[in-house]
Amino acid sequence: MSTTTHDSGSNYLNHSKGIMSWLGTLDHKRIGLMYLWTVLVFFFIGGVAALLVRYELIAPGQTIMSADAYNKAFTYHGTIMVFMVIIPLIPAALGNFFLPLQLGAKDVAFPRLNLASYYVFISGAALAVTTLFLNGVDTGWTFYTPYSIRTGTSATWVLMGAFVMGFSSIFTGINFIVTIHKLRAPGLTWNRLPLFCWALYATSIIQVLATPVIALTVFLLTLERAFGIGIFDPKLGGDPVLFQHFFWFYSHPAVYIMIIPGMGIINEIIPVFSRKTVFGYTAMAVAIFGIALVAFVVWGHHMFVSNQSDLANFLFSLITMFVAVPTGVKVFSWVATMYKGSIHFDTPMLYAFAFLFVFTIGGLTGVFLATIASDVHLTHTYFVVAHFHYVMVGGTLMAFLGGMHYWWPKMFGRMYNETLAKWTCLLIFLGFNVTFFPQFILGSRGMPRRYYDYLPEFTELNRMSTHGSWMIGAGFMIVAIYMIYAIYKGKVANSNPWRASTLEWQTPSPPPHDNFAVTPVVTSGPYEYHD
Amino acid sequence: MFFVTEALANNGLPQQGSEYATRFDSLYSFLIWVSIFFFAIVVVGMIVFAIKFRNRPGWKAKNIHGHTLLEIFWTAVPTVLLLAIFGWGWMLYRDLRAFPTDAMEIKVIGKQWLWQFQYDDGRTLTGEVYVPVGKPVKLTMTSDDVLHGFFIPDFRLKRDVVPGMHGSIWFEATQEGKHQVYCTAYCGTAHSGMLASLYVLNEKDWNDWKHGKKINVAPNELPLAFGGSAAPSAAPQGGALSLVDQGKKLSQTKGCVACHSDDGSARVGPSYKGLWGSQVELADGSKVKFDENYVTESLYEPNKRIVKGFQPTMPTFKGQVSSEDINALIAYFKSLK
Amino acid sequence: MSNVRHHAHHFDSAQAEFEASKQGLWVFLVNEVLFFSGLFVAYAIYRVGNPDLLKECHHFLNWKLGATNTAVLIGSSLTMALGVTYAQKGEQKKSANMILLTILCAFGFLVIKYIEYSHKFHDGLLPGALFHNHELTHPKAPQFFSIYFVLTGLHGIHVVGGIVVLFWIWIRTLKKEFTPEYFTPVECVGLYWHFVDLVWIYLFPLLYLAS
Amino acid sequence: MSHHDSGHSKQEHHHHILPVAMAVKIWAALMVLTFTTVFVAQFDFGSLNFIVAMAVATLKAVLVCLFFMGLKYDDKQNVVIFTTSFLFLAVFMILTFSDLFFRGDVMLKKDEAFFKAASGPAKFKKPWNSTPEIVAHGKALFEAQCVTCHGAEGKGNGLAAAALNPKPRNFTAADGWKNGRKPSVIVGTLTKGLNAMPSFAALPLEDRWSLAHYVTNFGPNIDKDTPADLAKAGVDTSKDTLGAVESKSVPVEVIMERMAEDGKK
Secondary structure, three states: OOOOOOOOOOOOOOOOOOHHHHHOOOOHHHHHHHHHHHHHHHHHHHHHHHHHHHHHOOOOOOOOOOHHHHHHHHHHHHHHHHHHHHHHHHHHHHHHHHHHHHHOOOOOOOHHHHHHHHHHHHHHHHHHHHHHHOOOOOOOOOOOOOHHHHOOOOHHHHHHHHHHHHHHHHHHHHHHHHHHHHOOOOOOOHHHOOHHHHHHHHHHHHHHHHHHHHHHHHHHHHHHHHHOOOOOOHHHOOOHHHHHHHHHHHHHHHHHHHHHHHHHHHHHHHHHHHOOOOOOHHHHHHHHHHHHHHHHHOHHHHOOOOOOOHHHHHHHHHHHHOOHHHHHHHHHHHHHHHOOOOEOOOHHHHHHHHHHHHHHHHHHHHHHHHOHHHHHHHOOEHHHHHHHHHHHHHHHHHHHHHHHHHHHHHHHOEOOOHHHHHHHHHHHHHHHHHHHHHHHHHHHOOOEOOOOOOOHHHHHHHHHHHHHHHHHHHHHHHHHHHHHHHHHHOOEOOOOOOOOOOHHHHOOOOOOOOOOOOOOOOOOOOOOOOO | OHHHHHHHHHHHOOOOOEHHHHHHHHHHHHHHHHHHHHHHHHHHHHHHHHHHOEOOOOOOOOOOOOOHHHHHHHHHHHHHHHHHHHHHHHHHHHHHHOOOOOOEEEEEEEEOOEEEEEOOOOOEEEOEEEEEOOOEEEEEEEEOOOOEEEEEHHHOEEEEEOEOOOEEEEEEEOOOEEEEEEEOOOOOOOHHHOOEEEEEEOHHHHHHHHOOOOOOOOOEOOOHHHOOOEOOOOOOOOOOOOHHHHHHHHHHHOOHHHOEOOOOOEOOOOOOOOOOOOEEEEOOOOEEEOOHHHHHHHHHOOOOOOEOOOOOOOOOOOOOOOHHHHHHHHHHHHHOO | OOOOOOOOOOOOOHHHHHHHHHHHHHHHHHHHHHHHHHHHHHHHHHHHHOHHHHHHHHHHOOHHHHHHHHHHHHHHHHHHHHHHHHHHHOOHHHHHHHHHHHHHHHHHHHHHHHHHHHHHHHHOOOOHHHOOOOOOOOOOHHHHHHHHHHHHHHHHHHHHHHHHHHHHHHHHHHOOOOOOOOOHHHHHHHHHHHHHHHHHHHHHHHHHOOO | OHHHOOOOOOOOOOOOOOOHHHHHHHHHHHHHHHHHHHHHHOOOOOHHHHHHHHHHHHHHHHHHHHHHOOHHHOOHHHHHHHHHHHHHHHHHHHHHHHHHOOOOOOOHHHOHHHOOOOOOOOOOOOOOOOOHHHHHHHHHHHHHHOHHHHOOOOOOOOHHHHHOOOOOOOOOOOOOOOOOOOHHHHHHHHHHOEOOEOOOOOOOHHHHHHHHHHHHOOOOOOOOOOHHHHHHOOOOOOOOOOOOOOOOOOOHHHHHHHHHHHHHO
């Protein structure tokens, strides 16, 4: 693989000065960073909401807030974390930064569209967050009708926000698809494409195909609130279950928008720190696409008890089973990749371990919810809450942290404090399991989700869960501190500290404004290590 | 950590209230063991490889690109297993949906934030329902306002209650005594207060109860958060409790406590505490004395005169509370100084 | 601006940039199709679920105006296609006129729509709760008109958007910014405009001719 | 993916230019097709109309895509991309339909089981003849369904009677029976309902007969049905049973009303 070594002090960070040079930049790396900081701010807000929710639940009865305040707290936690954090987190932030680098391109196909998507995102998010200062919103992030039609809270604003943010997601999708089709470096054939790019490719396809539907759905819901168009409102002869179909046709694929990029990152990390190529490259790539496509035909498994027809229940339960097959292939292949490797225990790899551990649990509990009979008992309970946190937080967030630690030296040319990082990884991993494992038991024992108050027999498990949430919170704080410290004071990192072979490491750290002085020519697969 | 072992009893599932529940539990424990098996493969494999192939002097990684047979194997085996699991789950679900023609039917109405149960003899109960043991019972459910979810963990049974639709579930209880009912579809402020108690009675109690005689079954274990312990009423008339206790019990069984506390803390509605005889300020600014008449009016036409700072969301209890009940409630309110 | 166009730094040829932009637009159209999909699903549900619904309702839609609008849009598609052709040939003047014609057709379409809408408003044929027409008694008629208004409304919004971008390329054509080597914007706006026509090609029979 | 193996590989095919004459031909074709579809719509061929309309529309759409949008000469990638969208539109529709058009017991109107004792084998032979068993059965039903208004002794003095005007029928009195006190007549009243009394058509016919026999027993004297009356009531005395015993489906409003009344009890 050809490496381009040119050494001028100029990089994308110091290439031009002044706030305007950032706000108006067309450089995918700067846009990626702006996304990163913005998303992390929302992550903080959503996280605070989460801690409040957990703290309220530390004991039965009222602890710190009223029932209405609690309903708003979990609504904001859900809405912010889904629409403003996990969906843009990896594709828009890390993806924007590293996709062109991994392709050996100078930028994404449409830099202006890229910047536009950022501002669209900001304005949508602003719309949604404004409601914090109005009378809030208490529908839950699913906006189920008819409650979302009746509630007096300013739900309309949040719906508008979701509508607008949808377009930023679509723009990113369009951009990535074309970039991958048209801007790959010479010799970078489809079967030499890094799996992170494959993941982003699949994600983008979902974004383009699914997001417009939620846009329309929230649009209809807004009209329903404004004029009562009677499509979803039973009082006007509408069908509330139809809304759930519309909602989940997007929101189930959206779950894969959230997790597939995470899988992509793990696919990058494990080979690098095992010093060997990924096990079953083709199977990995195919599996990613398998998941992405099946994602579109399983949404009804969110509706097994919604009074949808038994035929639909049969089909959706059957098809849902097939999500587990490609997922299993990926998990097994990751483990197999380590076989006969030479494993380095750097922080990114530790996060990969953590990912495998929790994601496996998340995946397996998914089978419980795909099996229709057990779903009837478990759905709408804390079991579901635990399940999707194991996948979203345990999966996506662990992968994201892994990616941050993996690429930080490339993004800022500085190293973070390795020892501190490892201990924090352990803290977050433990805290995560302490928080969410008890919720499986709470759920199977019958505690419904979105409960402000609960029977005393659930007290200990809830208290345990709340304590765990503090560990996670502390963990993220520490990460934030040492990462930001690293940017300014961390020791300088060389251009390829992990001796990785994908293209983003073939350019100086931080990368120069136009990525590659000479367009690299690819001659072999992405993970060929010979050391 | 006693509570963990206690929580994990029976795979962390609640008591088995019906024959279906026992069959459900065998599927559930099968799923758990399958999960443990695959989890072990992944995590043990990961740990073993991590130790065995850790980076150390003299050790060099072998570049392995894949192993077709192995990959086919771990694609095929899970597929078969998953299809089997699907089949098992579907068979159980089919039983849930096959309604016996001789099932006794009770109509269920969910409204923010209480459950109403209507028997064919016209008897209407709120927040509690009585069924015979060992007889199939069918609940036909609808909602007055928003989505609700009817969930009986002991029967492993759940279904959304949708306004404008009628959905049904059925069960044949084997376990006498009280079974907790939850609302599982988020329905607003007092969502977590929207509970009910399902009492499974033996044949004798059932017949007594049907003919309005007093019965005594296991007392309701509702925690104070939901209004403290209440003995089930020998519906439709009250039992031989003191008037104040009758009132307290009514305030629980009729679901009042979902919205009105007796400790002064405001929920959806004002607390009863110290309300009696006081001048209540109304939404329109005028005042009214909280006395027998206002109590009665508030039960029959709840939204006629709303206390300042609260929403007109209370359903009418016309036809559900007798004048005896009202007297009991009044006595109870008086007792809350 | 000169007639010689320098392609953006991250493409290695104007050709590559053209191909990329065009594909980008195709992907955008995919997203557009899915955006309308929800409404077509809703439409289908009410049509199949209530076979007599459309029989009754479509009498209250003016198929003559609908047909006229179809003709107008097809005409605009022709002028648009010619606009692109002339742009490719470098015949700026003709291209500009064709684009102008397209814009006029678009306005024509909106005027006719306005006439239709005002009749509906007058007759109380309005979405859902606002519906108050006494001749049309079908219980689901309010839903039908919800779907009618949302579908045609969203399509109308797309027409307005079309007018804006058409105007933009019209000005640029007048400024002679396009050459046989560089006409990407004309091509892309063309694709978009044909898509708007495409949607109407289905809306017309589905809403007006349902018997 | 042959020549797309690398995004940077030059694609030196010059742009295809749609000839003016060709464009005009396509336009003409589209106009003709439009007239066709409008013309066809003037006649009623039943479901055929829809099929024709959709076929024509699709034909028009294909023409626009291939020529005006130039897919015919375009990069095949774009063809694939655009067709995907319709694939997923289809998925969306089909799976949503798998629910909407296959709802089983969910909707009230379809939920026969919602009506008490809707079906099952006939309990009595020739239920139009009064027997002790059938009267006993009638008594049970009466106590479940009727006492709230008609009172336990059938005096029309049940709990709800106070609220009702005209007062519920007093079965013990002989006066005021406009249509006589024959069971067949009472069955008719039970089926149709009268004044404040809702229709009990939800009860199986033989249950209505049982009730009729029971309430006639309250009275001073018992009216018998003549064969003529039975014939009038549509009873085939040659048979053993009343035939179909499943309940007539009752309009939704009636049930709603009834539930509302239950609520008030």
